[in-house]
Amino acid sequence: MTHRATFGDILHAAHQSLAHRRGEPPPTRGDVEEVSRSLLQVITILSRYAQDTATAFSDVPHHTPALLSPWGRGRAQAREALTHAAGFLLRPGTGRPVWPGPRSASPLARRLDEMAACLAAGRDLLHTHFAPGPHGGRAHRSEWALTITSERVNRALLAELGALAQPIAHYGANVALAPVPGTPPGADQRRALNAACQWLWVLAASIEAASRQEPVPAADRQLLAAIPVHALPARPALAAADTVPSLCDAVITTAERLRYLAWQSARQPPWAPALTATSLRQAAETSTLTSHHCALLAATLAEPTASGAFPGARADLDAAARAARTARGTWYQSARALRQITTDTRGHITPAAAEARDLAWWTGRLAYADPAWTLASGPRCAPRPPQHLAPQPDDVPQVVAAVHQATDALALLADTEYGQLHGAIQAGRIMVPTRTLTDDYDIPHPYAPAPEERTGALLARYRDATQASRQATAPIGRAAHATGAPSRVLTTAQEATQTVGPASPAGGLGDHDSNRGQDRAEDMTGPLQRTLLGLGVTSAALLARGASLDQASQQLLIDAADQLPPAHNRPHTTTLNKTAASASLFNHALASGHPQAAQLLRQPCQTQRAGPEPELEPEP
């Protein structure tokens, strides 16, 4: 594996910020002022994420759904909720945070600080795939940039924000409504903190409502989690690669390196001296070899002894072998056409061409039985038998992933090599040896600019290689899905960047991630039940009665929200939180995730924080 940090790693850490940890105080207590300050940091970053999904990449053409679509509405409501939540926490002097910020002492504030740091790091990770572009826009630094700006990944991201918002709201509201004896009452701050948490519940409910109408497929969440930091993975070490799994890892890492370097090469100007015929030939020659190795590997995997556990993948593996052979032929013809030309500089090898050679080397090591195989050994060695390539059914997905990654990297390389070649032709850098020209040419020089018929033929061969390499990714991508290979995110990424409008769940409705609310049971303890527990009541019957009364009161509030007349001048949010008891009831209704409950907070004309806030009345 490449061990590159992924967005999923950071997201997991963010989710874990509020989890119970052995030996640490639970995040249930905290100083209201500290928690408010820390929560504001979290909300600020959540707002930036939400903004990213809507406008930050406006220079990138992507399909933003109409406002009235479920996700368009959900996104707008989420942003609105975050604005209101932040509005309650912003106080004079909090707009410009000091750096470094004061260290939080209370448990919840510390955990929220952790979460803010994780979320900021995650956003930074996503932004590594972009660079400042011309005219103030953004330029893509990797093929992941298109994935990040895709609607499907944006929905997955919003779903994650919603999932994070729920526990934050739960713990934050607990602190707001449970003043610690002996500490200053801070009624305003507690009320504001609770109101901010209520808006976080609104955020979660808005996203959940969109998810219910157009579920986020689990594959899209996996794709979001798989987005790696934009960095060149370390070159695999030869010494460590002596088994099939380690060779697969080396192929995957080299494929990722090749994608990174190919993208970098594509950004070079056409006059870059490293673009030489030597380099182009090496890339074409070694891509022919890699395609050949992929064909061998796919054919070996398709044999019943290897793919017996995955009968559904056999046809796709056969097709993958055929497609790789076709790609091999087109790369071969490109290499052949390159013999007819040269460039005005020579000798240099681009990093991408060097990596393409490594990929041929590693795929060859995996494909052939000879453990000492090298490129110089050539193709006349015996292939690795299926029982050695994948002795156990569990071994098949990793080999499929290696072939898939290599094939995908070649598709990108073909694309970028074509672009570079095209630029070099435009810049007049492609030459021919004059002694290979017909007698019609009388040029007193060993080389001269290539005539159009040669450059045209060369570009045509590269177009074929690009098309065939891209087509080769389809059957191996299907095999990756059929075998559960980790590389299947590549196919999801490809689909995500091509999908217009709502994404279709890949595996039907059952495929969407329904795990988001699994920890909600704890949150759903109602105010009456909590009071009973606080009194030390353990009777199951009494607790059940309390729960059912809580549920009834929750439903009553939701129904009431549904029946508010449109023009009704609803009370201010802080008025709703006038007493801790009423705030508890509203919190319980909002925590239900019912979208209608948000109407309790929304007003026809939103003018939050207008006028002086009422004082918190003492509990009766």
Added chain:
Amino acid sequence: MKGLTACGDRLRQAHGLPALLDAACDAFEVILTVIGTYEDATSTGMAITFLLVATRAANARDAVLFAPSLPPRALHPRQAGQQPERGSAPDIRAAVADLSQLLASQLARTATTLAAGPDKAACHDAGRYARQIHDLLARSAP
């Protein structure tokens, strides 16, 4: 095999750096032409070997092409209507291997006689590629 044989003869008879570079440049071109004739009709394994050989031949030709002492025009212009080489794939492989060995030795020897500069580098590079061609073909022998 006449073209390959003729290239070998010219290399042996070349006097002076320009003549050697001219003969080497033509020899690499002939190797490319011969391979181009045979690679479509051979097995996948041999075709890939030919691909590796041809890439090195093209790189070697380019190395010579940019040598300052290469005559601006070919000393022996190609004759129109030349017949393609005849022979089996193993015969062609053996003939190209022999010619590349000769190229490697002639170019390496010449490189040692030259002062540091682009001509020396060209001879050195082209000779190295010729050696690689020979090694590839020798290894692929049945």
